[in-house]
Amino acid sequence: MAVIITEKSKVLIQGITGHQGEFHTLKMKEFGTNVVAGVTPGKGGQKVHEVPVFDSVRSAVKETGADTSGIFVPAPYVLDAAIEAMDAGIETIIIITEHVPVHDAMKIVSISSKLGVRVVGPNCPGVASPGKAKLAIIPNQIFKKGDVGVVSRSGTLTYEIVDLLTQAGIGQSTCVGIGGDRVSGTSFVDVLKLFQKDKQTKKIVLVGEIGGPAEEDAAKYISKEVTKPVSAYIAGKSAPPGKRMGHAGAIISRGSGTAEGKIKALEDAGVKVAGVTADIVNLVKRIA
């Protein structure tokens, strides 16, 4: 079945005429995604890679029945774009844009959870279900259809892990990049819930990193509710405390959110944890 994005998703791209929006619309179409519309205010009537462009999300939804939106607009406009999508009845929103102010992210997450709208991101690489569709910026060639569900808080590290799996002949059901910001629409726990229910997914790979309580929350949930085998990798064992490693999420402050703490919590929940990325392949293989 796969989760979040499937061949049935009718995808809309907000910011389709921008450089990134345009490039990745093409890549998504090549992957098999049903991209039905794009939105850029003031550019309605144009076409981008055969996809019709509309001035507003509401008109795009009315004309095409789009139900899923990918947001590629610059950070200062993400809040407005997400609210516009929810207002027009979009059910799933994936926010690719990075550097979204955390106050804006809190507003998006607060309203989406009240409306029952699924938001993934911000600052995420997107969601890909190999053989079906993707709404993501992850390179097409690294995927292989299969039964491993991948959920990751990191961007490019997700590519690395998926690539390793594919090279080893291990295919994926859906890969969900939930994003590395402090406030995200979809958590590890949300995705674990979906994978646990999904018939196609037989095994789960969780990719975490230092900072915040997300991996510990996931470990608690796994020990109670997840019966499918989970393997994990936590980035940042060698990272220095107190230093911000790139994006906002990955910071170890005042002794909490360390790699050691996360690894222990996951192992206590029965999760096998890899030392370096390459080890994840053996862990997944060993699970019959």
Added chain:
Amino acid sequence: MNLLEIEGKRLFFDYGIPVPMGRLSHGEVPTDFVRYPAVVKAQVPTGGRGKAGGIRIVNDVSELERAIKEIVGSSIKGYKVWEVLVEQKIESQKELYLSITIDRSSGKPILMASAMGGMDIEGVPDEKIFKDWIDPWVGLQPFHAKNMASALELGSGTTGQFHAILQGLWKLFLDVDAELVEINPLAITSDSRLVAVDSKVVIDDDSLFRHENYKKLPGDITPLEKKARDKGIAFVQLDGNIGVIANGAGLTMATLDFLSMHGGKGGVFLDLGGTDDPEKVKEALLLMAEAKPKVVLINIFGGITKCDTVASGLLQAFQDGGLDLNIIARIKGVNEEQAVEMLKGSKIRPVISLDEAAKAAVEISSGGA
């Protein structure tokens, strides 16, 4: 970015939160508005100043003079002290803790208060910290303040002041796009006035596009880190001798884990983030060269950042910059074939597997010059 105590207190004052009367000194000894005993406080963007010798109580002008002389120009936890705040010492009967920050689990602003103020909040037992969550659209409501005041067992003389302070703090939190606004301690004086004795304000770096005034503040980073930030590159300086350039924080950290597995130590990490501009890649490499690592390991998995963009930036850095660096490059993902083709015949050694690339980098770093 972390504001200095004085910057935070100026904001507190603007938002109706009482602060002690004080004067700023860059080395001169203020004579007016100083009442003794007074406190001299180093203005550096870090906690734990007291233990590091950055806070001193003085009882007369000669002690004040000596304290200013010794603290201004000294170094506190790696930060040079340019200025001190001289304040009247507040005599308190009780010290509270009050803050608003972002709760990552719920994705909402969280209000925290404790009657055990004046110490590091990490050391306060969980059951002594009262918490409440505020919806970002609805905002702080009177019941939040009422419940918090009663949990703190405030008397009728201080409850009204507490409400006003909390309202000011919430408004400040919103207006400056704060990650944290914290008053610790919030003193209750012997005559039952509430005064913010310290301030901590952290502003979300991602919101600086709408806060032009804060962009100019120096912040808590090294000069090279600042130079990188101005160019939109995340840059972390440490003590190893291998430079790492990657795209994305997670991939950067995974690369470090490989280096340490092979016995190497990263020295400078540079996270390109998502970029489509060869110029930025070039700038990154030139910045890296300034940090003088023995070898640079480049690990790029292209998505938003395309591999040919990276390759062309690297080549430009060698062409225009006259660089002399050992570089091992592991470049994969979108437009990977073009990148490999472009790098043929250059000084940059391409490696496919991350494991091998890390091993090669460690070998060079531990070998001779």
